[in-house]
Amino acid sequence: MNEVTLVATAAMGLESIVAGEVKQLGYEVEVENGKVIFNAPLSAIPRCNLWLRTADRLKIVVGKFPAKSFDELFESVKALPWEKYIDEDGQFPVTGKSVKSKLYSVPDCQRITKKAIAERLMLKYGMASNMPETGSLYKVEVALLKDEAVLTIDTSGAGLHKRGYRAGQGEAPLKETLAAALVLLTNWRPDDPLLDPFCGSGTIPIEAALIGQNIAPGFNREFVSEDWEFIKDKYWERAFEEAEDKADYDQKLEIYGSDIDHNAVQIANKNATEAGLGDLISWKQLQVKDLRIHKENGYLIGNPPYGERIGDKNKVAGIYEELGSIMKNHPSWSVYILTAFEKFESKYGKQATKKRKLFNGFIQTNYYQYFGKKSFS
Structure with missing residues (x-):
């Protein structure tokens, strides 16, 4: 796997600003409400997490498909290549949301998605029992909008507004x-x-x-994807070196x-x-x-x-x-x-x-x- 589809989420009204930042990093973008979507090499995950000043989070898009029934959701989730991302001992909690979709029960969507991912990984890793989930963290989201499901994995961990410098805050701090x-x-x-x-x-x-x-802005904090095996350490090392080289102290x-x-x-x-x-x-x-x-x-x-x-x-x-x-x-x-x-x-x-x-x-x-x-x- 050399390239991934990424989505940088954005607060309403800031999509064009986030898109401009992604373009400055060298990637072509598509802008939708609340998000900026782009294809990029794996090295973009460390770079974007470190450099995006106005995005909320950076996520990998694992798959997108129509889902009008729970059976359709289960089979489509199971067909996605989760083993490319999640280690055999990886933790993969599932969050969800549903807007204007037949599958309106978010807890059921989360449960079915979790089960489908587990079955796929157990099959690929040759496991007879449940996965241990003692390793690195992969936060999965199943988001349904008008009967279309999008499955993502969060690469940031804490939101990108968490720069790591806030020792204290006032009554109504600005993000x-x-x-x-x-x-x-x-x-x-x-x-x-x-x-x-x-x-x-x-x-x-x-x-x-x-x-x-x-x-x-992310130079003094940690990211959940720093622990992921499929993102080579050299990508993170190069991204931090680039950040250090470009800083004009x-x-x-x-x-x-x-x-x-x-x-x-x-x-x-x-x-x-x-x-x-x-x-x-x-x-x-x-x-x-x-x-x-x-x-x-x-x-x-x-x-x-x-x-x-x-x-x-x-x-x-x-x-x-x-x-x-x-x-x-x-x-x-x-x-x-x-x-x-x-x-x-x-x-x-x-x-x-x-x-x-x-x-x-x-x-x-x-x-x-x-x-x-x-x-x-």
């Missing part, structure tokens, strides 16, 4: 994958100043620093994070240190009204409070007004704000150049984008 997307959706370059005045636990500045120095950065909450700033500082970026980001406890900007041609990227709780809307509206009042005096700066606050533009005092619908968890938000007029003085 690392979304934070990276917010940066990638701008045209910020490492030579430009970058500021997050609502930094919370520091996710946006930290992700920006990783991007700025071209550090692979000498790139100077001017990144600032501030927040009204002193504890949040302390957590942000700890997280940056854990990520190995302690000296690259400047942190400060600061209210928005006290924000002072002394540089030209910078980028402000923020995920401010949304004012969702009763009594908070007026306070949040005031923060947006203060921010708009300050930034109108800095036309060379580009401003990017993620919020669910419906009247953001009127409070900020200016209509966005562009806005994009994104989901922060289950909250529908808009990403308001104001492009700065570059100063060349």
